[in-house]
Amino acid sequence: MHGILRKTVVAAGATLALASFGVLSGQASVISGHWSISDVLSSKTCSAQLGSEPAASGYGNSFETKNCQGLYAPISKATAWQWSYDDGLSLMDADGKVVLQFDIDELDGLTSIGPSSLFLIMQPVHQDSKAPDLSDLIEKAIVVTAQR
Numbered sequence: 001m002h003g004i005l006r007k008t009v010v011a012a013g014a015t016l017a018l019a020s021f022g023v024l025s026g027q028a029s030v031i032s033g034h035w036s037i038s039d040v041l042s043s044k045t046c047s048a049q050l051g052s053e054p055a056a057s058g059y060g061n062s063f064e065t066k067n068c069q070g071l072y073a074p075i076s077k078a079t080a081w082q083w084s085y086d087d088g089l090s091l092m093d094a095d096g097k098v099v100l101q102f103d104i105d106e107l108d109g110l111t112s113i114g115p116s117s118l119f120l121i122m123q124p125v126h127q128d129s130k131a132p133d134l135s136d137l138i139e140k141a142i143v144v145t146a147q148r
Contacts (some may be wrong), residue, residue, distance in 0.1 A: 031083065032061065034125040037071060042118055044071045048122070055080035059096040073117060074099050088113065089122070 032052035038045045051062030060082035068075045078091035078099045087109055088103030102110035102122050109123035 031089075031124075035122050036125055037065075037068060037075075037120055037122050039071055039118075039120055041076065042071075046071050046075075047125075050081050057092075058095045059092050060090075060093075063091055071101065072120065 003073050026090075032050045035039070035048045035050060036045055037048055046068035047066040048068070049064045051064070053062055054060075055062045057080050060080040063078050063081045065075055065078070075091065077093040079094050080092045080096075082092065084090075088101060088127075090098045091100040091102075093099050100112060100118075101114035102120070103113045105111035109121050112118045112120035112122075
């Protein structure tokens with residue numbers, strides 16, 4: 001009996017892992033590309049690249065920055081990014097620790113939500129007509145109607 005229960009748990013865990021990866025892969029095509037990160041208080045800006053390929057660490061997709069040390073020094077440790085509807089955009093170091101976190105706000109971009117002492121805005125750089133559509137990051141409501 002315990003063997004059957006254990007196999008069910010392992011199978012369910014594998015299914016959840018695949019489902020999580022599917023969400024990550026789907027969102028990678030939506031928001032990968034060039035972004036700018038700006039400090040609302042100081043007006044300092046730097047560049048970021050959200051890659052669509054997996055990060056070497058295995059914790060998400062690749063992430064690179066240019067000239068961000070003066071904006072927020074720990075961002076230089078970020079090597080990967082992940083998106084989830086619950087947590088928003090997480091930038092992680094090579095050990096999988098979240099360095100910086102953003103979420104959708106009323107602005108045309110993402111606003112930092114962690115650490116709470118920061119006031120950063122992350123916006124897509126419109127280099128071509130293939131700019132990210134942030135509305136694709138909002139979880140769609142599913143309406144279920146019961147037939148009587």
